[in-house]
Amino acid sequence: MAHVVAVLALPPVVGFDLAIPPQVFGTAERDGRPLYDVRVCGLEPGPVATTAGYALHLDHGREALAAADTVIVPGTHYVPARRDGVLPPEVHSALATVRPGARWMSICTGAFVLAAAGRLDGRRAATHWARADELRRLHRDVEVDEDVLFVDDGDLATSAGLAAGIDLCLHVLRRDHGAAVATEVARHLVVAPWRSGGQAQFIERPLPADDGGSTAPTRVWAREHLADPLDVAALARHARMSTRTFARRFRAETGTSPHAWVLAQRVARARHLLESTDLPIDRVAADAGLGTTSSLRAHLAADVGLSPVAYRRTYRASPRAS
Structure with missing residues (x-):
């Protein structure tokens, strides 16, 4: 029903x-x-x-x-x-x-x-x-x-x-x-399945005058390299900005910090892999950029309250009852 x-x-x-x-x-x-x-x-x-x-x-x-x-x-x-x-x-x-x-x-x-x-x-x-x-x-x-x-x-x-x-x-x-x-x-x-950041990005406020360029291309690049180290320094280097300028511009555009954004993308990637592949859990954790199985388990539990095995069983092999 x-x-x-x-x-x-x-x-x-x-x-x-x-x-x-x-x-x-x-x-x-x-x-x-x-x-x-x-x-x-x-x-x-x-x-x-x-x-x-x-x-x-x-x-x-x-x-x-x-x-x-x-x-x-x-x-x-x-x-x-x-x-x-x-x-x-x-x-x-x-x-x-x-x-x-x-x-x-x-x-x-x-x-x-x-x-x-x-x-x-x-x-x-x-x-x-x-x-x-x-x-x-x-x-x-x-x-x-x-x-x-x-x-x-x-x-x-x-x-x-x-x-x-x-x-x-x-x-x-x-x-x-x-x-x-x-x-x-x-x-x-025809909408994005997940929009990062919050509505803070839509509240009218002046952007820093010395921040040339946008972080959007770097966000696209980061989604394609989630398994790589993606600290603020790496992201800023790709955007060709100082770390301070990049962090300020990133929050102004997305309403969140680079660290929180990257983590959300990695958890979303892990969920997709758990649902759509038979990869071992440790491989899912590595490919999503979460490092270890224990790290994946902790972040997935915080996000949806399930372990990786339980998540895969619930959303792939045995759909949740309505």
Whole structure:
């Protein structure tokens, strides 16, 4: 039985955000079998206004929430949540039908709804960087992080603005069913299966005036040489910059440090090799640039909570049940 995803549209909903979960989860399949049953719903079936000046007709009402394994709230200008940080009784009662143990997600300003419902109290969460201060003001118990594309906290996942919802949904798909499935969906959508860095790279701020050139060619080169030593000095040498200039330029362009970026690329490479090859674990670790089996085990456990053997068994030989 497919995993049920309920996407709750509170008016006026951001149409771009609302379209992301059906596109990502709705196109995910294995051996021709859909992995998710995506149901876009309102509090009642019928029309719901969008921020773009058109309305959508929804086939599902709150009954979709009661059936959901995952509930996603896309971005919205819903006044009670956005202006006052509260939800009216009818929304609280609808959300109360969600079964215990269900996964909660938000895209962009959908985080305001989850916060108003008390779901983000004491938790770290993302929203659009331009709305981060508003969320902090309304909900002081929420740890708002405006620098990341998304926050995955197990049963709770929140994304930054707009297209970061694609990053979050692909990440959750990757976590549920492995990199191969997520990559295939990303190819279908013609988007990158993984964007490095955070939304800090999109916040308008002046770049250092003395930093000529871009680190993009070096990032392409580094992905092709993950098995080689890739410290900041090596990366800067390839970019023909000083290490200080390179590190500053790299963070300005990607929102993260060279070390963190390289590590993320290596873990992603190791996951791909575990899923798509029969290479021994020590060879996977070496080819991905992680060095030893113990290093691979530690980084994979931190990333997905599985050992290399368990990861390969779960995502290659025995797909996770929906």
